[in-house]
Amino acid sequence: MSMLAIGWIGVGSLFGLLALRMSIGIALMIVSFVGISAMLNMTAAFGIVSALPFSFIGDWSLTAIPMFLLMGFIAANTGLTTGAFDLLKLLLARVPGGLASASVGACGLFAAASGSSIATTAAMSRIAVPEMLRAKYHPSLATGVVAASGTLGSLIPPSILMVLYGIFTEQSIGQLFIAGVVPGVISALIYMGMITVRCALKPDLAPRSAEVFDTRRFFNLLWSVWPFPVLIMGVLGGIFGGFFTPTEAGGMGATLAILIAILRRSLTWDAMRSAIRQTVVATSSIFFLSIGAIMFTRFMGLSGVPRSLTDAMLSVSDNKIVIILMVAALFVILGMVIDSIGLMLLTLPILLPVLEAADINLIWFGIIAIKLLEIGLVTPPVGLNLYVLHSALSGRVKLGDIISGTTWFIAMDLLTLILLIAFPALSLFLPALMAG
Amino acid sequence: MDRAFRKLTHGLMLVGGLGIIVMMINITLDVVLKVFWNAPIQGTVEISSYYYMVAIVMLPMALVEYDDEQISVDLLFNHFPAWLKRTSLLITFIATAGILSVMTWRTGLDAVRAFKVGEVVMGSREIIVWPARCMLPLGFGLAAVAAVLRAVMLLQGKPVTKLHETDSAA
Amino acid sequence: DNYNANHFFAERHSMVRGPYVEFAKKVAEETNGEINFTVFSAGSLLPPASSLQGVRDGVAQVTYHAGTYTPSELPIDNLIGNMAFYNTDPLVMAFASTEFGLTNPAQLAEWKANGVIYGGGYSTSQYFMQCNTPIRTLEDIKGKRLRMAGGAWSRFAEYVGAVPVSMPSSEMYTGLDAGSLDCAVAAADALDSFSLKDVVTDMNTLAIGNYYAGFEWGYNVAFWQSISPENRRVLFNEMAYYLAQHRIEFDKDVAKAVTSAQENGMTVVDPDESLKNALAEFVVADEATLIATAKERGIEDPEAILTSFKAIVDKWDGLLANVDTTDVDALAQLARSEIYDRIDETTYGVY
Ligand code: NA
Ligand code: NA
Numbered sequence: 007m008s009m010l011a012i013g014w015i016g017v018g019s020l021f022g023l024l025a026l027r028m029s030i031g032i033a034l035m036i037v038s039f040v041g042i043s044a045m046l047n048m049t050a051a052f053g054i055v056s057a058l059p060f061s062f063i064g065d066w067s068l069t070a071i072p073m074f075l076l077m078g079f080i081a082a083n084t085g086l087t088t089g090a091f092d093l094l095k096l097l098l099a100r101v102p103g104g105l106a107s108a109s110v111g112a113c114g115l116f117a118a119a120s121g122s123s124i125a126t127t128a129a130m131s132r133i134a135v136p137e138m139l140r141a142k143y144h145p146s147l148a149t150g151v152v153a154a155s156g157t158l159g160s161l162i163p164p165s166i167l168m169v170l171y172g173i174f175t176e177q178s179i180g181q182l183f184i185a186g187v188v189p190g191v192i193s194a195l196i197y198m199g200m201i202t203v204r205c206a207l208k209p210d211l212a213p214r215s216a217e218v219f220d221t222r223r224f225f226n227l228l229w230s231v232w233p234f235p236v237l238i239m240g241v242l243g244g245i246f247g248g249f250f251t252p253t254e255a256g257g258m259g260a261t262l263a264i265l266i267a268i269l270r271r272s273l274t275w276d277a278m279r280s281a282i283r284q285t286v287v288a289t290s291s292i293f294f295l296s297i298g299a300i301m302f303t304r305f306m307g308l309s310g311v312p313r314s315l316t317d318a319m320l321s322v323s324d325n326k327i328v329i330i331l332m333v334a335a336l337f338v339i340l341g342m343v344i345d346s347i348g349l350m351l352l353t354l355p356i357l358l359p360v361l362e363a364a365d366i367n368l369i370w371f372g373i374i375a376i377k378l379l380e381i382g383l384v385t386p387p388v389g390l391n392l393y394v395l396h397s398a399l400s401g402r403v404k405l406g407d408i409i410s411g412t413t414w415f416i417a418m419d420l421l422t423l424i425l426l427i428a429f430p431a432l433s434l435f436l437p438a439l440m441a442g
Numbered sequence: 443m444d445r446a447f448r449k450l451t452h453g454l455m456l457v458g459g460l461g462i463i464v465m466m467i468n469i470t471l472d473v474v475l476k477v478f479w480n481a482p483i484q485g486t487v488e489i490s491s492y493y494y495m496v497a498i499v500m501l502p503m504a505l506v507e508y509d510d511e512q513i514s515v516d517l518l519f520n521h522f523p524a525w526l527k528r529t530s531l532l533i534t535f536i537a538t539a540g541i542l543s544v545m546t547w548r549t550g551l552d553a554v555r556a557f558k559v560g561e562v563v564m565g566s567r568e569i570i571v572w573p574a575r576c577m578l579p580l581g582f583g584l585a586a587v588a589a590v591l592r593a594v595m596l597l598q599g600k601p602v603t604k605l606h607e608t609d610s611a612a
Numbered sequence: 613d614n615y616n617a618n619h620f621f622a623e624r625h626s627m628v629r630g631p632y633v634e635f636a637k638k639v640a641e642e643t644n645g646e647i648n649f650t651v652f653s654a655g656s657l658l659p660p661a662s663s664l665q666g667v668r669d670g671v672a673q674v675t676y677h678a679g680t681y682t683p684s685e686l687p688i689d690n691l692i693g694n695m696a697f698y699n700t701d702p703l704v705m706a707f708a709s710t711e712f713g714l715t716n717p718a719q720l721a722e723w724k725a726n727g728v729i730y731g732g733g734y735s736t737s738q739y740f741m742q743c744n745t746p747i748r749t750l751e752d753i754k755g756k757r758l759r760m761a762g763g764a765w766s767r768f769a770e771y772v773g774a775v776p777v778s779m780p781s782s783e784m785y786t787g788l789d790a791g792s793l794d795c796a797v798a799a800a801d802a803l804d805s806f807s808l809k810d811v812v813t814d815m816n817t818l819a820i821g822n823y824y825a826g827f828e829w830g831y832n833v834a835f836w837q838s839i840s841p842e843n844r845r846v847l848f849n850e851m852a853y854y855l856a857q858h859r860i861e862f863d864k865d866v867a868k869a870v871t872s873a874q875e876n877g878m879t880v881v882d883p884d885e886s887l888k889n890a891l892a893e894f895v896v897a898d899e900a901t902l903i904a905t906a907k908e909r910g911i912e913d914p915e916a917i918l919t920s921f922k923a924i925v926d927k928w929d930g931l932l933a934n935v936d937t938t939d940v941d942a943l944a945q946l947a948r949s950e951i952y953d954r955i956d957e958t959t960y961g962v963y
Contacts, residue, residue, distance in 0.1 A: 026519070027518075032542075047670065052548050055544065056665055057666050058659065063496050072498055121786065173807075248790040251786065261466055286458045293499040295512075307656055352656050355653065393513045484776075562684050563683075
C-alpha cells in the first residue's frame, strides 16, 4: 500500500475512533503510531514517541498557557472581573448581546499584548464566559464568542505565527505585524455586528438586562471596576514597556491577579486551591491532546497527504484568485486535523514557488493565510481553542455547544476573508504608509 | 484499590499544582530581579520548561484519565444504544491502555538512557534534565493503569463516565 | 527509494536551500533515483533537540544536528564546538570541523556510540551583537541583556558583565522591539531572515565566534550501510560541494542583510580595544573551563583532543589562504582532495 493511501486511511480511522468517544489525544496517538509503523517501521514510530512529547512540553513559550489559565481561574474564583462586567451590563443594557461584543473587544485588547491565540483564549475564557453565563447568555454564544475572538491573538500583533511565517517566507515581520492591524480590527467589528444583529433578532440568545440606568449604582460600580483594567493594563503595559516578554507575561499576570485579590481581600484558601486544581487539570488535558496533535502532524507529513493535496489543488489554474481560493479550501480542510504551525510548515514549501510565479504579494497572502490557519483553531477534531475553552470551564458547557457556537463566527471569518481577498489594500495600505 | 489509586493520583496532582505555583513565583522573581537589579535567575527558562511544565502536564495525567476529564466528543456516542455504548467504552479503555503502555515503555527507555549519559541541556547555564524525563513514564504509566481500572469498573457495572445517560446504561 | 531528510532551519536559509533542497535533487539525479530525499524543513519532522535521536531511530535518514542540544551525548563534539573563539573564520571552521568529524578516532567512536554516521560539517557566519542601543566599549556592554546561543557565548556575556538571556529565536524580534532585550547575538543574516533590521539600530562587529557544533549531514546507520559504495561516493562528492557552497551563500546573505539594514539606518561599528582585549582574555581563561567540563563528562584526555583539533584548524587556515574563497568549485575540489577522497567509501561507516 502506498504511503499516501495509508495517510488517507489514517484520517478516516481518526474520525471512526472519535465516534467511539475515544479521547481525542488517544485517538490521534493511536492513528499516528500505527500509521507510521505501517509506512516506515516500528522503530521509526517509536522514534516519534521518543522525540516529541518531552521536547513539546519543554517549550518555554508554552508556559504562557498554564500561567494565563491560572490568571483567569484566580480572577474568576475571586470575583475580580465581576465589577467590570456589571458596569458593562449597565452601560450596554440597550445593546443586544452587549456583553458578548464587549468580550470581543477585551479579546482584541488582550491580543495586542499576547502573541498566541491559545494564550489569549486561556486568559479570557474564564474571565468573560462565566460573566455572560451569569447574565443568562446562551452557552453556545458565550463560549463561541471567546473561542473565535481568541484567534485575534495571532492576527493582531504581536503574533508568533506571523514571526514564523516571516522567517519562512523571508518577509519583514514588522510589515506583517502592521498589515495585521486593520484585518484584526475588521474581524472584531464583523463579529460585533453579527452578535448585535443575531441578538436583536433572537433576544433569548442574550436576554436584555432589565436594569434601569441609575446614577448611584453607576458610581458604586465604578469603584468596583478597577481590578479588571488594572490586570489587563498591567500585562499590556509590562510588555510594551519592555519589562517582560509576552511569554513571561503569563506568570506576571497570574501574580498580579493574586495581588489584586489580596488587596480586595477576596483571596480565600478555597478559591486558590480550586484555581490551582482547575489549572492543572486543564493544562494536563490540553497538552495531552496537543501531544497527539503534533504526532498526527508528523504522520501526515510523512504520508505526503498535505503535499499531494496541495499539488492537486494548485494545478487547477494559475489565476491569482483561483490560487488563493484553492489555498483557502486547502487550509480549511487540512486545518481540521493538522495544527496551525504544522500545517504552515508542511504546505509553504510547495505553495511558495507557485505564489511567487503568480506574482502574489506575500505580505497580503500572509495575512490571509494566518486568518485561515486561525479558523483551524476552532474546527474539530484538532481545534485547540475549543478545548482550551472547554477545559477552562471545567466542562460546564458541552463541547457540542462550543462547537456550534463558533459556526456563526467561522461564517463571519469567511466574510472577512472575502473582504481581505477582494481588497488587498485593507492589509497593505498601512505597511505602505509606514514604509513612506 | 479504587481508594488507594485515587489517593495516589490525587497526590501527584497536588505535586503538579505545586509546580504551577513555583513556576509562577520563579518567573515573577526572575522578571523583577532582571528589571530592577539586572540579575536574572539563570536557568529560569530551562527549569520552567523542563521541570515545572513536565510536572504540570505529566503528574495529573492519571487523575485526568481516571476522572474522565480527557477531551472527547460525545455527539454520536449519546445516540448509541446501551450495548454499543458499553462496547465503545470497552474498546476505548483497552486501546487507551495499549497506546499509553507504548508511550510508557518508550519514554521509560529514554529516561534510562538520559540517566546513563547524565543528560543536561545548555541554556545560559547547564541544567541537568534526566530526572525530569522520569516523569513521562510515570504519568503515562499511571494513566494506562487508570484506563485498565476503568475497564474493570465498566465490566463490574460501575459508572465510568461523567455522563448520566451512560451511567444508567452501564 | 524515498528517504526523509530533516533540517530545523527554514527552507530558504542558506544551510537548507543548497545543502538540503538542491543536494536532494542532485543526489537523486546522480544515483538515478536510487536515493530520493524528501526534505522536511523548519522542524516539521523532528524538533531541534531530538534530531540526533530521530536519525538514529530512522525517522529521518539524514539530518542536521546542532551539537549543543546534546552536550552529554556528544561531549567531544561539544568540546570542539565550544572552541568557537580560537579561529573565527567560518570557512576555516567549516572545513576543519568536517575533517575532524570524519577522521578523529575519538570523535568517530562518539558518533558510533550515538548511532549516527557523520557525513559533513558546516559553520554559520560570525556571530555579532545586533542591538537596539549603541555598544562601542566594554563599559557599554555592562548590564545589557544579550540573547546568547548558550555555552561559551553565555560565559563570555557574564565575563564582560552583561546579562545572558535565554529566549527562543521567535521572540528575538519582539524582545528587541519592546526592549526586554538589548542585543541578539547571532549571525547577521538574522537582520533579514528574522527581520531584525526593523528593530536593530546598532551592530558591533566584534567576532564572537561562530557556530559549527554537531553536523550538517548525519546519516542513519542502517540507511548508510544499505546503499551501494558508489552511491556513498555520490553523497561524499555532493557534501564536498555543498560544504563549500553553503559557506559562500551564507556570507552573501549576511552581506546583503547588512547592506540593506545600513540603508535602513543601522550603524555598524568596529569594537574598540577594551572589547577586543576582553574577548582575548576570555578566550584564554575559558579554555580551562572547557577542559574541566570535558573531564567531568568522561573524556580522558581533552587536552590531546584540543591539540589535534587546533592542528587541523591551523592546517586549514593555511590551505584556505591560497585559494579563491569565492569560487565554489575550487573550494569543493579542495574539500575532496584533502578530505573526502581520502575516505574509503567501501569501509567508512560499515561495521
Ligand atoms: Na497578538
Ligand atoms: Na482544526
